[in-house]
């Protein structure tokens with residue numbers, strides 16, 4: 012069972028041009044990295060996938076469960092681009108609050124928050140106030156909040172933005188481990204994010220899918236003389252060059 016967008020059309024406002032027209036996408040298992048230039052439609056796809064926004068035409072499903080069903084919200088979790096600290100609230104309180112908002116009892120949310128923080132390896136920062144955490148740690152708290160209800164699909168909007176190289180490494184390792192249990196779609200502007208952990212790569216431009224396939228088929232778009240360390244960047248540039 013996976014997340015599927017079928018023939019979706021979406022515009023921000025009635026008089027605005029559609030960002031996505033007749034857009035279809037099926038999320039593969041494992042970790043998929045979503046690439047594309049500014050304004051390509053990455054956040055919009057993630058919002059439709061998370062049912063935070065509803066398509067004007069077409070539908071979004073998890074298996075046979077429509078995005079309007081309560082079960083859909085349990086199965087699919089979303090972490091927005093602009094995650095913010097809650098001053099005074101600890102990491103565990105933050106995650107438990109997210110669970111409570113999703114309909115859990117206080118006791119259940121509190122208990123699951125501990126487990127979710129352990130999954131993102133932040134047990135030792137459970138009692139730290141969220142405004143005392145680094146940007147990378149705060150995003151891991153965001154992932155814990157998204158996972159608190161045992162989602163099967165995790166949609167992450169630029170989770171590594173603003174992280175230093177070491178934090179990126181930690182975050183990518185974390186995603187590599189999570190994808191044993193959860194399918195992840197993660198947007199990014201950093202092609203290095205797809206490194207070894209990504210199973211699939213999807214490239215969007217102008218609201219259309221330019222490429223969607225395994226990381227190897229994506230890298231195969233790089234010109235033949237590309238040095239190994241530059242393959243992802245070269246493949247991305249090549250694909251976009253064909254579009255422009």
Ligand SMILES: Nc1ncnc2c1ncn2[C@@H]1O[C@H](COP(=O)(O)OP(=O)(O)OP(=O)(O)O)[C@@H](O)[C@H]1O
Pocket residue numbers: 023030047048049050051052053054055056
């Ligand atoms: N709230 C909004 N109101 C009006 N237009 C919007 C809104 N959000 C996005 N758009 C427009 O929709 C299009 C797609 O935006 P989207 O944020 O999905 O792209 P993106 O690929 O995530 O871009 P970025 O990499 O810059 O975050 C852009 O043309 C953008 O200007």
